[in-house]
Amino acid sequence: MKNEFIFKRNEVLAKDVIDALIKRNFDAFYCEDIKSANEKILELISKEDVVSFGGSTTLDEIGIKNILYDKGYKIIDRDKAKSTREKQELTIKSLSCDTFLMSANAISKDGQIVNIDGLGNRVAALCFGPKKVIMVCSVNKIESDLDCAIKRARNYAAPINAKRIDSINQMNTPCILKGSCFDCKSETSICSQILITRLSRPKGRINVILVNEELGF
Numbered sequence: 001m002k003n004e005f006i007f008k009r010n011e012v013l014a015k016d017v018i019d020a021l022i023k024r025n026f027d028a029f030y031c032e033d034i035k036s037a038n039e040k041i042l043e044l045i046s047k048e049d050v051v052s053f054g055g056s057t058t059l060d061e062i063g064i065k066n067i068l069y070d071k072g073y074k075i076i077d078r079d080k081a082k083s084t085r086e087k088q089e090l091t092i093k094s095l096s097c098d099t100f101l102m103s104a105n106a107i108s109k110d111g112q113i114v115n116i117d118g119l120g121n122r123v124a125a126l127c128f129g130p131k132k133v134i135m136v137c138s139v140n141k142i143e144s145d146l147d148c149a150i151k152r153a154r155n156y157a158a159p160i161n162a163k164r165i166d167s168i169n170q171m172n173t174p175c176i177l178k179g180s181c182f183d184c185k186s187e188t189s190i191c192s193q194i195l196i197t198r199l200s201r202p203k204g205r206i207n208v209i210l211v212n213e214e215l216g217f
């Protein structure tokens with residue numbers, strides 16, 4: 001059940017962050033719940049677009065992939081690959097899609113976006129390639145400044161994500177055992193790349209949807 005005081009606090013916070021994002025040339029939107037976030041995503045994607053995704057618990061939780069499949073969008077989905085080779089090919093192909101959906105690991109109040117990646121495909125698509133990026137992000141990922149956003153991404157989001165990935169492919173990174181980052185140099189580290197996105201260039205290429213519900217981690 002939603003706590004109205006937390007909801008109101010997050011609403012005003014999100015609106016300030018949206019103003020900060022717009023000043024940095026992002027297109028940014030506030031959605032009060034998952035339903036309105038999915039409606040906004042559909043509004044932003046043209047029916048002719050080829051769509052792809054970065055790995056994201058937030059996207060899984062809002063159910064947007066199934067909605068796009070049900071509506072008949074053309075989708076590049078590496079999770080449908082039947083072999084490692086096909087997965088690699090689809091991952092590369094997704095870098096030239098029309099619209100790439102993902103989440104963020106943290107956003108600072110002044111509108112800077114932090115993402116950590118193991119292979120780098122997700123941050124690569126964010127930097128360059130897809131014509132449009134749509135980032136869906138819960139208000140619980142907003143941090144007071146860039147340092148706190150990086151700390152959140154490294155010491156909170158990454159260890160949980162490492163544990164999630166470990167449940168599929170064994171990783172054995174130290175953060176799985178201890179719950180915070182040990183700055184590992186492991187071959188299986190999910191933190192090869194740490195990206196700070198401080199502007200959208202071209203203007204409006206990166207769209208950020210802030211959702212006033214707790215999503216992802």
Ligand code: SF4
Binds near residue numbers: 162174186189190191
């Ligand atoms: S211990 Fe390694 S994999 Fe885990 S959060 Fe730190 S750098 Fe990433």
